[in-house]
Amino acid sequence: MFENGPPDCELAAVYHLDRAAYGGTNVSGLSMISVDGTKSKGGGVVYLDARATPAQKAALLGLLEAHGEWPGPGRPVKSVPIKFEKTVHGYQTSVPGLFEGTTEEVKSRTGSALSVDGVGFAEGGHWIVGRSTTNDLHDSSLGLHWHLPGTNGSWSPIHWNS
Numbered sequence: 001m002f003e004n005g006p007p008d009c010e011l012a013a014v015y016h017l018d019r020a021a022y023g024g025t026n027v028s029g030l031s032m033i034s035v036d037g038t039k040s041k042g043g044g045v046v047y048l049d050a051r052a053t054p055a056q057k058a059a060l061l062g063l064l065e066a067h068g069e070w071p072g073p074g075r076p077v078k079s080v081p082i083k084f085e086k087t088v089h090g091y092q093t094s095v096p097g098l099f100e101g102t103t104e105e106v107k108s109r110t111g112s113a114l115s116v117d118g119v120g121f122a123e124g125g126h127w128i129v130g131r132s133t134t135n136d137l138h139d140s141s142l143g144l145h146w147h148l149p150g151t152n153g154s155w156s157p158i159h160w161n162s
Contacts, residue, residue: 010146011036012101012137013069014093016084025059027052031082032060033099034069035137037144045076045142047095076142090130091155102134103153124156
C-alpha cells in the first residue's frame with residue numbers, strides 16, 4: 001500500500017489483498033484504490049478490481065468501511081482493471097488510462113530499508129518508508145487530475161480481522 005499525502009490533499013491508498021476474506025467472502029488476490037482528491041476539487045472515488053464478483057465488491061467496500069477507510073454512500077465506486085505487482089524495491093499499480101503509481105523503499109545510509117513503528121494507522125503500525133517515482137491520476141469524469149512524483153509512497157502489511 002502507498003499513500004501520497006495527508007487526507008486533506010491528493011491521496012491514493014492502494015490495497016492489495018494477498019489472502020483475505022470479509023463477511024465470509026473470499027477477496028484474495030484482489031486490489032482496490034481509495035482516492036481523496038480534495039485539492040483537485042473532484043472529491044474522492046473508490047476503484048474496485050474489475051475481476052471482483054458483486055459479492056466480492058460488497059465485501060471489499062465492507063472491509064474499507066469497517067476499518068474507517070471509506071466514507072460510505074455518496075462516494076463514487078468504479079470497477080476498473082487494476083494491475084498490482086511487487087517490484088525489486090517496492091510496488092507498482094496500474095489502471096490503464098487512469099492511474100499509474102510506483103513506489104520504492106527509502107534506504108538508510110547503510111543500505112537497509114527505513115521503517116517506522118507505532119504510527120497508529122488503521123492499515124497497520126509498521127510502515128516501510130517509501131517515495132513514489134510515479135503518481136499520476138487522470139479521471140476526467142470526476143475532475144481528478146494530478147502528477148505527483150516524489151511524494152510519500154510508504155506501505156504496510158495489513159492484518160485486519162473481520
